[in-house]
Amino acid sequence: MTTSNQTEKLPGTGLLGKLMLAVLLTWVLCKPGVLASTAKKPVPKQILVIFAFKQALPWAYRVEESMRATFASESPFPIELNVEHADRPRHPDDTYLRKAIDFYRYKYANQKIDLVFEMGGDSRDLLFANEEKLFGNIPVVLITNDGQHLPSEIMKPNMTPLSWGFDIKRTIKIIQDVRPQTKNLFMISGISQIDQSLNSLALEALKEYGAKLNVENLNGLAVVNLLEKAANLPEDSAILYLSLFRDASGQYFVPREILRTISEKANAPTFGIGDTYLGHGIVGGCLLSAGKQGKKFADIAINLLKGEPINAAESIEKDNLLMFDWRQLKRWGIPEQRLPKGSIVTHREKSFFGQHKWIVIGIILFVALQSGLIGLLIRQNRKQRVLSANLMAAESRYRHLLRVERVSRLGELSASLAHELNQPLAAIRSSSQAALRFLQSDALNSERLREILQNVVEDSKRAAEVVRGMRAILKRDPEEKAPVAVNDVLNDVLTIFQGEAAARGVRIETHSSPTLPLVMADKSQLQQVMLNLIMNAADAVSQNTPENRKIFISTREKGGKVQVVVRDTGIGIDPTRIDKVFEPLFTTKTGGMGMGLALCWNIIREHDGRIRIENNSGGGVSVTFEMPAGQDD
Amino acid sequence: MTEKPTRIFVIDDDDSVRRGVTYLLQAANYTVEAFAAAEDFLARDPFSGIGCIIVDVRMPGMSGLDLQERLNQAGNSLPIVFITGHGDLPMGVSAMKKGAVDFLPKPFDDEELLAAVELALERNKKTLSEFEDVQDFRDRLKTLSPREHDVFRLVVSGMLNKQIAAALDIAEQTVKIHRGRVMRKLQADSLAGLVRLAEKAGISAPEELQ
Numbered sequence: 001m002t003t004s005n006q007t008e009k010l011p012g013t014g015l016l017g018k019l020m021l022a023v024l025l026t027w028v029l030c031k032p033g034v035l036a037s038t039a040k041k042p043v044p045k046q047i048l049v050i051f052a053f054k055q056a057l058p059w060a061y062r063v064e065e066s067m068r069a070t071f072a073s074e075s076p077f078p079i080e081l082n083v084e085h086a087d088r089p090r091h092p093d094d095t096y097l098r099k100a101i102d103f104y105r106y107k108y109a110n111q112k113i114d115l116v117f118e119m120g121g122d123s124r125d126l127l128f129a130n131e132e133k134l135f136g137n138i139p140v141v142l143i144t145n146d147g148q149h150l151p152s153e154i155m156k157p158n159m160t161p162l163s164w165g166f167d168i169k170r171t172i173k174i175i176q177d178v179r180p181q182t183k184n185l186f187m188i189s190g191i192s193q194i195d196q197s198l199n200s201l202a203l204e205a206l207k208e209y210g211a212k213l214n215v216e217n218l219n220g221l222a223v224v225n226l227l228e229k230a231a232n233l234p235e236d237s238a239i240l241y242l243s244l245f246r247d248a249s250g251q252y253f254v255p256r257e258i259l260r261t262i263s264e265k266a267n268a269p270t271f272g273i274g275d276t277y278l279g280h281g282i283v284g285g286c287l288l289s290a291g292k293q294g295k296k297f298a299d300i301a302i303n304l305l306k307g308e309p310i311n312a313a314e315s316i317e318k319d320n321l322l323m324f325d326w327r328q329l330k331r332w333g334i335p336e337q338r339l340p341k342g343s344i345v346t347h348r349e350k351s352f353f354g355q356h357k358w359i360v361i362g363i364i365l366f367v368a369l370q371s372g373l374i375g376l377l378i379r380q381n382r383k384q385r386v387l388s389a390n391l392m393a394a395e396s397r398y399r400h401l402l403r404v405e406r407v408s409r410l411g412e413l414s415a416s417l418a419h420e421l422n423q424p425l426a427a428i429r430s431s432s433q434a435a436l437r438f439l440q441s442d443a444l445n446s447e448r449l450r451e452i453l454q455n456v457v458e459d460s461k462r463a464a465e466v467v468r469g470m471r472a473i474l475k476r477d478p479e480e481k482a483p484v485a486v487n488d489v490l491n492d493v494l495t496i497f498q499g500e501a502a503a504r505g506v507r508i509e510t511h512s513s514p515t516l517p518l519v520m521a522d523k524s525q526l527q528q529v530m531l532n533l534i535m536n537a538a539d540a541v542s543q544n545t546p547e548n549r550k551i552f553i554s555t556r557e558k559g560g561k562v563q564v565v566v567r568d569t570g571i572g573i574d575p576t577r578i579d580k581v582f583e584p585l586f587t588t589k590t591g592g593m594g595m596g597l598a599l600c601w602n603i604i605r606e607h608d609g610r611i612r613i614e615n616n617s618g619g620g621v622s623v624t625f626e627m628p629a630g631q632d633d
Numbered sequence: 634m635t636e637k638p639t640r641i642f643v644i645d646d647d648d649s650v651r652r653g654v655t656y657l658l659q660a661a662n663y664t665v666e667a668f669a670a671a672e673d674f675l676a677r678d679p680f681s682g683i684g685c686i687i688v689d690v691r692m693p694g695m696s697g698l699d700l701q702e703r704l705n706q707a708g709n710s711l712p713i714v715f716i717t718g719h720g721d722l723p724m725g726v727s728a729m730k731k732g733a734v735d736f737l738p739k740p741f742d743d744e745e746l747l748a749a750v751e752l753a754l755e756r757n758k759k760t761l762s763e764f765e766d767v768q769d770f771r772d773r774l775k776t777l778s779p780r781e782h783d784v785f786r787l788v789v790s791g792m793l794n795k796q797i798a799a800a801l802d803i804a805e806q807t808v809k810i811h812r813g814r815v816m817r818k819l820q821a822d823s824l825a826g827l828v829r830l831a832e833k834a835g836i837s838a839p840e841e842l843q
Contacts, residue, residue: 418718422718423647423739425740426718426741427649428653429741429742430654431656431657433657434658434660436660436743437657437660437661437743441662455649459653502646507693546694
């Protein structure tokens with residue numbers, strides 16, 4: 001037989017392996033920790049757990065999980081846990097049992113099992129009757145609902161009977177405590193052996209407790225009927241759900257899953273006995289913790305393997321927890337203050353905020369941030385608007401100031417402008433009256449008449465020119481910048497100023513470059529600059545002797561710029577103050593506002609140009625301004 | 634006397650005005666001489682005929698008022714009509730005080746200007762004729778003997794015959810004879826006429842007798 005061969009060989013290989021390992025380790029490793037743990041590593045103890053339940057039952061799963069965790073953390077020696085699920089509720093027949101036993105025997109024949117746990121509901125349901133066949137004298141721990149009542153004749157010396165720690169009595173008390181109005185108690189269980197064992201456990205508990213309740217056992221119903229019944233329970237009822245592996249119609253269930261359906265349909269609160277039910281439809285109760293049971297069994301296993309006796313008198317209370325489902329409490333209107341001391345309320349439905357704390361915080365933060373940003377933007381926008389309004393106001397005030405200055409300049413010239421206008425008007429009147437007289441006296445000479453009329457036309461043009469110049473200066477609206485011939489502007493200004501110049505005995509000499517490029521400019525502003533400069537120059541030379549009242553104006557192109565120089569022959573400006581002349585309110589004249597040059601400076605700056613002033617070496621000052629040539633700019 | 638030529642001098646730096654005024658005067662049958670500057674006019678040979686000056690007050694270089702000053706100093710009797718582009722009242726008053734015929738603000742009507750010119754010519758004529766009278770009187774004065782001259786000067790100073798006789802230490806009768814001759818030689822028909830003529834000629838009583 002292969003198996004026996006293998007078992008014969010095993011010790012040899014084990015010895016050899018150990019030797020080799022020891023040699024290797026002493027030779028290679030120097031870390032004492034590693035050395036110790038590896039060297040001592042014994043063959044793991046084998047524990048076989050046979051659940052009567054089917055695989056993946058929440059209860060069994062939780063127990064197994066807890067055992068593994070306990071072994072891993074608390075066992076001084078390695079333990080290998082082998083788990084089988086006999087699935088007895090579905091296969092209660094003996095044939096199955098026999099075959100299962102054969103299967104396990106075959107499966108674990110080569111494995112030295114050190115300890116067996118059998119966990120189920122009813123002792124009759126377990127495999128212990130065939131224990132000898134299965135594992136011979138291996139210690140066996142039997143965990144049932146009726147462990148204490150196992151018949152002594154079937155108990156072998158290697159067997160230790162234990163009970164699940166359900167505290168149904170306490171749950172019944174809790175039902176009455178939290179729902180004092182409860183008069184009827186409906187117990188739900190099935191017809192499988194586990195169901196039945198729990199049912200009898202419950203009945204026993206009820207009897208012991210002596211509750212004044214009308215108890216109805218609903219274990220004989222098919223689920224369809226059960227659901228209908230549960231939905232139509234009389235007032236002041238409560239349900240005690242034990243387990244339902246198999247209903248009266250022979251249908252199989254996972255107790256926890258059918259619990260959910262029942263609870264949903266029921267018109268009375270459902271209480272339970274195990275913590276795996278919590279959150280699946282029960283209000284709560286004194287719930288046996290699968291995890292704690294698992295740990296307890298694991299501790300027992302460790303003790304047994306160590307050869308220590310089992311402390312059989314362990315209190316079952318330790319493994320039961322007073323637990324409640326908050327949602328169910330709400331559903332049935334059970335106030336939390338009625339719950340027994342030390343109760344744990346789970347599944348507390350958090351408020352919207354609690355449930356979505358981070359999302360809510362995130363959204364709030366986002367919204368706050370967004371609002372802040374929006375607020376900031378609005379404020380910024382408002383500021384901007386105020387600023388731009390101020391700017392516009394300042395701009396319009398500046399335009400107004402420019403115009404006021406122009407008008408006042410023109411006002412200064414009004415006398416000479418009137419003169420300028422009167423000259424051609426006088427000539428026109430005289431000439432035309434002369435013509436009339438010639439006609440009257442019959443001394444009609446067509447040649448002379450033509451000459452006179454031509455002069456009249458010329459004079460009227462001249463008058464119009466003066467008016468045009470004045471209007472340009474007085475123009476209210478700011479003009480768009482347009483290509484402008486600087487010489488034309490200069491001539492316009494001279495037209496306006498020549499009367500004044502004559503009156504003051506000032507002579508103006510101009511040297512205009514005939515090939516001057518155009519500049520992009522607001523014509524009336526440029527006129528204003530020139531008029532200012534010329535009038536300043538005229539003021540500067542007013543104290544000179546009549547023959548020395550001279551102003552020189554020149555225009556020329558220089559390095560892509562149009563340059564205009566207005567030079568006077570006055571007394572010049574105090575060199576310590578000459579750099580202040582473009583500042584507003586600076587004036588050297590007794591009646592001056594001190595705005596003229598400041599505005600000139602602004603205007604030229606607006607035209608991307610530059611303006612400067614300097615004392616001439618031969619006396620007087622020269623004001624030079626230049627503007628970029630070209631129409632495209 | 635009236636056969637002397639008549640001439641209007643127009644002085645204005647403004648070509649248009651100068652031309653217009655010239656046309657107007659020509660249309661009124663005046664002979665016109667036009668100048669762009671007062672200096673140009675002064676450079677011309679002195680004019681001895683009947684005439685007047687039309688001049689712009691404000692001109693570069695010598696102004697109309699400057700010209701008036703110069704002519705007055707030189708004893709030139711040509712009357713002046715001022716024309717001006719801006720009615721400057723103080724300037725006009727000053728010009729009128731100094732003998733200007735008129736002060737016309739531009740633009741002016743032909744009638745105004747021609748009336749002013751007429752007036753100026755009238756005044757010039759009168760001035761000239763008075764000048765001639767004085768000239769004649771001076772010529773006649775030269776025909777007096779020294780004694781007659783003495784008597785004449787004392788007569789115009791307002792002395793009586795008796796006083797003159799005492800002053801000259803001659804007989805009163807002799808004074809009467811001299812006085813009669815003086816009156817005849819100077820073509821004076823009365824004492825008042827004689828005094829007026831003497832005043833015009835700028836002759837006053839001898840200082841030692843005053």
